[in-house]
Amino acid sequence: MRHKKRNGKYRYEYWGSLQHARQLVNEGAAGIVHEKLIHRLYTSGELRQMIRERDQFTCGYCGGHGDTIDHIVPKSKGGLLTPVNCVCSCRQCNKQKDDTDVFDFLLRKNKAPIVINS
Numbered sequence: 001m002r003h004k005k006r007n008g009k010y011r012y013e014y015w016g017s018l019q020h021a022r023q024l025v026n027e028g029a030a031g032i033v034h035e036k037l038i039h040r041l042y043t044s045g046e047l048r049q050m051i052r053e054r055d056q057f058t059c060g061y062c063g064g065h066g067d068t069i070d071h072i073v074p075k076s077k078g079g080l081l082t083p084v085n086c087v088c089s090c091r092q093c094n095k096q097k098d099d100t101d102v103f104d105f106l107l108r109k110n111k112a113p114i115v116i117n118s
């Protein structure tokens, strides 16, 4: 996403792949403005705070107090900062999970995921 000045106005445009744009829209992080323009719905900080509040500051992996955001599909494997792909996590679980697959991580911890209904 970049912005440029056009006719005295700043515009934000997405210059990534179509697949990346689709993923942002499908996972609730962006909306479609028109066929060639999407709009991010949240700043990174707003989205992180929204996820913490959605998950009630509870770690999605151990149930303890969570104050960090973990990408369920790691960024290194194509996961994005979206409401669907992120979960509130405690610092310890976030560090332990690192960029491993979430199911492998939960198997190692011998835990089932915690689901929070909002």
Ligand SMILES: [Zn+2]
Pocket: 059, 060, 061, 062, 063, 064, 089, 090, 091, 092, 093, 094
């Ligand atoms: Zn935890």
